[in-house]
Amino acid sequence: MTQIAFIGGGNMATSIIGGLIKQGESKPDMIHVSDPNADQVQQLSEQFGIHGHSDNQQAIASADVVIMAVKPQVMKAVLAPLKDTLSQRQPMLLSIAAGISLTSLQSWSGCEAIVRCMPNTPSLLGLGASGLFATDKVSIDQRNIADALLRAVGISVWVQNEAELDAVTAVSGSGPAYYFLLMEAMIEAGKKLGLSEETATQLTQQTALGAGKMAMEADVSAAELRRRVTSPGGTTERAIQTFEAAHLRDIVEAALTAASDRAAELSKQLGD
Numbered sequence: 001m002t003q004i005a006f007i008g009g010g011n012m013a014t015s016i017i018g019g020l021i022k023q024g025e026s027k028p029d030m031i032h033v034s035d036p037n038a039d040q041v042q043q044l045s046e047q048f049g050i051h052g053h054s055d056n057q058q059a060i061a062s063a064d065v066v067i068m069a070v071k072p073q074v075m076k077a078v079l080a081p082l083k084d085t086l087s088q089r090q091p092m093l094l095s096i097a098a099g100i101s102l103t104s105l106q107s108w109s110g111c112e113a114i115v116r117c118m119p120n121t122p123s124l125l126g127l128g129a130s131g132l133f134a135t136d137k138v139s140i141d142q143r144n145i146a147d148a149l150l151r152a153v154g155i156s157v158w159v160q161n162e163a164e165l166d167a168v169t170a171v172s173g174s175g176p177a178y179y180f181l182l183m184e185a186m187i188e189a190g191k192k193l194g195l196s197e198e199t200a201t202q203l204t205q206q207t208a209l210g211a212g213k214m215a216m217e218a219d220v221s222a223a224e225l226r227r228r229v230t231s232p233g234g235t236t237e238r239a240i241q242t243f244e245a246a247h248l249r250d251i252v253e254a255a256l257t258a259a260s261d262r263a264a265e266l267s268k269q270l271g272d
């Protein structure tokens with residue numbers, strides 16, 4: 001069975017570890033985690049029965065897959081002392097860090113087989129959406145392992161070129177925040193229309209959940225589902241006309257373009 005080492009045991013690592021064990025994808029004994037935060041390591045070891053380390057070298061010593069789950073800003077410094085070992089052992093490196101290019105990962109780690117991935121925070125609930133891209137040095141078996149790792153916390157989608165990961169970041173990486181913004185606005189508007197905060201919040205949350213589930217389960221498009229809610233001459237029609245008059249679609253396109261541009265910019269800034 002594959003030995004997996006997580007470098008960084010924060011939010012995303014915790015959710016992936018939890019998903020792997022819950023789904024039976026990996027045995028606790030095969031998982032190592034390393035983090036300078038001793039409390040975090042202890043909690044992960046106790047919660048999941050995995051091996052905890054304070055030394056990254058120890059964590060990667062026998063790993064087939066090394067998952068880099070540290071913040072992008074520290075990636076270079078974290079990989080520097082591991083480069084000799086990684087170059088020699090050549091495990092598959094999987095990075096979940098936003099905006100760190102394959103070129104940088106390759107030069108900082110000395111690894112050849114690298115998968116870059118963009119997950120999102122609903123991974124914490126097993127409802128994540130991740131985009132993945134692999135170098136051509138990644139074997140089919142390694143791709144399958146990377147796929148299983150991310151599927152343990154949601155769905156995974158492979159993209160055809162690295163630049164598409166910027167679009168994935170704009171759609172699903174940052175995406176949860178757009179829905180939260182809409183929810184904030186709906187709760188505020190509901191309150192202005194006379195509802196209590198509690199009632200406006202409950203109704204907004206359940207509506208978001210219901211709409212998401214309907215969109216997932218329906219065999220028709222989101223546009224068709226919208227039409228089915230919209231009675232001619234009714235209330236939804238007025239609301240939709242208001243959104244369209246304010247160019248909501250243009251606003252969404254501009255926002256996602258800005259996010260994608262920023263992802264590309266960050267890759268350049270954080271690279272060598």
Ligand SMILES: NC(=O)C1=CN([C@@H]2O[C@H](COP(=O)(O)OP(=O)(O)OC[C@H]3O[C@@H](n4cnc5c(N)ncnc54)[C@H](O)[C@@H]3O)[C@@H](O)[C@H]2O)C=CC1
Nearest residue numbers: 008009010011012035037069070071072096097098119120
């Ligand atoms: N939170 C989000 O929405 C998303 C995050 N990501 C990416 O996931 C990565 C991790 O994010 P989170 O889990 O949210 O961050 P986090 O801050 O919860 O976890 C990072 C962990 O790295 C540890 N760390 C710091 N220096 C270290 C070192 N030298 N060696 C080992 N561990 C070290 C920290 O103690 C911390 O526990 C980031 O690169 C981020 O870009 C990707 C998609 C979405």
Ligand SMILES: O=C(O)[C@@H]1CCC=N1
Nearest residue numbers: 098120169172173174
């Ligand atoms: O906002 C960010 O830069 C990161 C990437 C995707 C979600 N959070």
